[in-house]
Amino acid sequence: MNAVFKTFLALIRLPGYPGISLAMFLSGIASSFAVPYTSLFGATEAHMTPVR
Numbered sequence: 001m002n003a004v005f006k007t008f009l010a011l012i013r014l015p016g017y018p019g020i021s022l023a024m025f026l027s028g029i030a031s032s033f034a035v036p037y038t039s040l041f042g043a044t045e046a047h048m049t050p051v052r
Contacts, residue, residue: 042048
């Protein structure tokens, strides 16, 4: 076994690690869909200028 695989196995055995890593992954996917549209919402619906 190489060192990376041993480290991965050690992390998986930590209590709560699989759940928090899944939550972080899904949060990143969700923000990659939502964040690019916040500037579009601010410009069209909230009538914000680039200074605001």
